[in-house]
Amino acid sequence: MKRKSNKQEPIPDPEHLTDAERVAGERAKLLFKTLRNETFSPDEKDALWNQVGETISQKKQRSFYPFWIAAAASVTLLLLAGVGYLVFYEDSARAMQDVAARSQISAEETRLILADERAVSLKKDQSSLVYKENGALIQIDSSSTIGQQVAGDQQFNTLIVPYGKRSVLTLSDGTRIWLNSGSKLVYPSHFDKGRREVYLEGQAYFSVTHAEDAPFLVHTKDMEVKVLGTEFDVSAYDDDPYTATVLTKGSVELSTQRQALFGSKKTKITPGTRAVFDQQRATLQTQQVDVKEYVSWKDGSLVLNTAPLAEILRKVSRYYRVEIELKQPKLAGVRFDGELILQDDVRDVLKGLALATGLNYKQQPNERRYVLEESTIKP
Amino acid sequence: MTHFDPDHDTWLRFISGDSDAFSDLYDQYADVLYAFGMRYSTDRDLVKDCIHDLFIDLHSYRKNLARDANAKFYLLKSLRRKLHLAHRKSSMLRFDRWDTEDSLAINAFTFSIEQELITDEKEREILQHLAEAINRLPDRQREILYLRFHQDLDYDEIAAIMQISVPTCRTFVYRALKELRGKLEFGAIFLVMCC
Numbered sequence: 225m226k227r228k229s230n231k232q233e234p235i236p237d238p239e240h241l242t243d244a245e246r247v248a249g250e251r252a253k254l255l256f257k258t259l260r261n262e263t264f265s266p267d268e269k270d271a272l273w274n275q276v277g278e279t280i281s282q283k284k285q286r287s288f289y290p291f292w293i294a295a296a297a298s299v300t301l302l303l304l305a306g307v308g309y310l311v312f313y314e315d316s317a318r319a320m321q322d323v324a325a326r327s328q329i330s331a332e333e334t335r336l337i338l339a340d341e342r343a344v345s346l347k348k349d350q351s352s353l354v355y356k357e358n359g360a361l362i363q364i365d366s367s368s369t370i371g372q373q374v375a376g377d378q379q380f381n382t383l384i385v386p387y388g389k390r391s392v393l394t395l396s397d398g399t400r401i402w403l404n405s406g407s408k409l410v411y412p413s414h415f416d417k418g419r420r421e422v423y424l425e426g427q428a429y430f431s432v433t434h435a436e437d438a439p440f441l442v443h444t445k446d447m448e449v450k451v452l453g454t455e456f457d458v459s460a461y462d463d464d465p466y467t468a469t470v471l472t473k474g475s476v477e478l479s480t481q482r483q484a485l486f487g488s489k490k491t492k493i494t495p496g497t498r499a500v501f502d503q504q505r506a507t508l509q510t511q512q513v514d515v516k517e518y519v520s521w522k523d524g525s526l527v528l529n530t531a532p533l534a535e536i537l538r539k540v541s542r543y544y545r546v547e548i549e550l551k552q553p554k555l556a557g558v559r560f561d562g563e564l565i566l567q568d569d570v571r572d573v574l575k576g577l578a579l580a581t582g583l584n585y586k587q588q589p590n591e592r593r594y595v596l597e598e599s600t601i602k603p
Numbered sequence: 604m605t606h607f608d609p610d611h612d613t614w615l616r617f618i619s620g621d622s623d624a625f626s627d628l629y630d631q632y633a634d635v636l637y638a639f640g641m642r643y644s645t646d647r648d649l650v651k652d653c654i655h656d657l658f659i660d661l662h663s664y665r666k667n668l669a670r671d672a673n674a675k676f677y678l679l680k681s682l683r684r685k686l687h688l689a690h691r692k693s694s695m696l697r698f699d700r701w702d703t704e705d706s707l708a709i710n711a712f713t714f715s716i717e718q719e720l721i722t723d724e725k726e727r728e729i730l731q732h733l734a735e736a737i738n739r740l741p742d743r744q745r746e747i748l749y750l751r752f753h754q755d756l757d758y759d760e761i762a763a764i765m766q767i768s769v770p771t772c773r774t775f776v777y778r779a780l781k782e783l784r785g786k787l788e789f790g791a792i793f794l795v796m797c798c
Contacts, residue, residue: 279659
């Protein structure tokens with residue numbers, strides 16, 4: 225009660241207390257000093273302090289609130305979208321990929337594997353298959369015909385073309401597919417309404433019959449090509465570090481990285497464009513090219529447009545599944561123009577190549593290995 | 604209202620962002636705050652929650668705190684506000700009570716006169732009666748006496764804490780003491796008559 229009061233308030237203030245009141249005040253003051261306080265234990269005190277610290281650190285994390293909520297929401301959405309996409313949309317692509325994984329490109333002959341696991345051998349180096357009557361009949365090399373069950377669930381056929389062979393396939397919708405050597409194509413035994421999907425490993429040239437209501441989808445391991453009706457080449461060899469599409473006419477839509485849940489990247493390309501998806505860098509690049517270079521194989525020739533020798537040899541070796549060694553590495557960069565006819569026998573091709581380049585070719589004791597070298601005797 | 608005490612140094616260090624000062628502040632005042640909070644509530648967890656929230660707020664808004672504030676006064680005031688809000692919230696959730704009684708009442712006091720070395724038997728009796736009389740005072744008056752005599756706050760601070768004007772505050776104290784005086788006189792007479 226030692227507070228000074230400098231005011232003359234009408235209300236009596238504690239400064240103007242009677243003695244009795246003052247005594248009461250002093251006693252009350254004494255009493256209040258004895259007031260028993262509730263205490264909490266040092267443990268409780270520490271626990272509460274820790275809680276405070278915890279909340280503060282959480283708050284710090286939460287200071288990015290809107291960002292993280294947005295991020296979490298979009299991740300959730302993308303996950304849902306991704307899962308939905310994989311579950312509902314990718315269903316047949318995955319099924320076809322699984323089918324493709326079941327058969328190996330090992331045989332010397334082109335093989336057609338039907339849904340009921342019957343395997344048909346195609347003897348010719350350049351075989352042809354024509355699907356008729358909505359896929360129920362398959363005409364092989366215009367000589368024999370086989371039938372298959374096409375009713376019921378969607379089932380797949382697989383065409384396997386070994387190295388050194390090629391095949392032309394005409395599907396029930398009229399779409400023609402040239403399958404290059406060392407390739408595998410999985411496709412439904414018949415097309416359901418509204419969807420035409422195939423799965424490719426290797427290289428194929430597609431001439432897709434236009435159907436507005438049924439887009440044609442070519443799935444590969446890391447690129448998806450969607451078209452309504454057009455001509456294009458898809459190269460998706462396992463041993464290439466890239467997947468590429470070259471468009472001859474019309475337009476196609478490419479989707480890459482479809483396995484990535486963060487959404488696939490869609491790109492539209494125009495005729496004369498080559499789109500290359502680099503698996504290592506996961507990037508898609510497009511460039512204008514001379515289409516013939518990339519699609520001439522379907523007509524049995526390699527169109528060379530200032531192509532380096534190394535690349536020519538790589539193509540030839542893949543086509544015939546042989547190893548070709550260039551003795552003088554300095555020649556790898558020498559470029560050639562022209563057209564190299566892809567004859568049945570690789571030795572004929574190499575002979576022609578040797579003639580054109582002025583090199584000698586030798587076959588090693590191992591018959592799948594050839595060597596190109598500079599002639600010791602200059603002409 | 605500036606109190607020049609070592610605690611004020613802690614307060615200033617805390618405002619300027621010293622994290623040691625934050626923990627010093629807690630060490631210094633957590634017990635005081637707990638005891639203070641338990642004057643208004645019997646719910647230990649509720650009081651702890653309010654202290655927790657109070658320190659979180661302190662940490663969040665430290666840059667905006669007044670440098671010349673008395674730390675203890677500021678903390679008590681903030682805790683009382685939190686308790687009041689919590690009290691109002693919980694009474695709003697009680698549907699069996701429709702009265703708008705949402706004021707925060709201070710609990711009955713438990714004085715321990717035994718601790719004081721008062722040898723005079725009569726004086727002890729008087730204090731005993733005074734203690735009972737204090738507990739019979741209206742809530743607001745009891746609260747003021749508590750803040751004034753136990754927490755040693757001045758009238759400005761008490762007025763701020765209780766959200767009343769300073770004159771009202773004085774009046775309350777005056778009335779309380781007048782009442783106590785009367786009770787004491789009565790008690791003294793009663794004692795005399797008994798003896």
